[in-house]
Amino acid sequence: QVQLVESGGGMVQAGGSLRLSCAASGLTFARYSMVWFRQAPGKEREFVATIRWSDSSTYYTDSVKGRFTISRDNAKNTVYLQMNDLKPEDTAVYFCAASGRVFALTRASNMDYWGKGTLVTVSS
Numbered sequence: 001q002v003q004l005v006e007s008g009g010g011m012v013q014a015g016g017s018l019r020l021s022c023a024a025s026g027l028t029f030a031r032y033s034m035v036w037f038r039q040a041p042g043k044e045r046e047f048v049a050t051i052r053w054s055d056s057s058t059y060y061t062d063s064v065k066g067r068f069t070i071s072r073d074n075a076k077n078t079v080y081l082q083m084n085d086l087k088p089e090d091t092a093v094y095f096c097a098a099s100g101r102v103f104a105l106t107r108a109s110n111m112d113y114w115g116k117g118t119l120v121t122v123s124s
Helices: none
Strands: 003-007 010-013 018-025 033-039 046-051 058-060 068-073 078-083 092-099 118-123
Touching (some): 018 118, 046 068, 058 068
Antiparallel strands (some): 003 018, 018 078, 033 046, 046 058, 068 078
């Protein structure tokens, strides 16, 4: 049984930082691209960042480039999202997802597994 469990969410003031973690089990983690999505209240789920399994290359949505960093530790079966200079518009539930693909990773429909999410609230 595959499980993705996010942690590290919370409340922070604008300009602050948080580090999200997603611990995976039940899958060959090193063979899955890992992706962070987020969903703000009343909005659709949107892509945030991804790290490919094949070469650990990364890709970010424009709004987080230069502020967020995705990384992975295959020995710990964990993916991280370091979020700096947080803004109120970053407030959302953040979801970790896993995909066996190395392309089209911005699409939620291409994910094989999902976590339940962790809430990030950024106050102004």
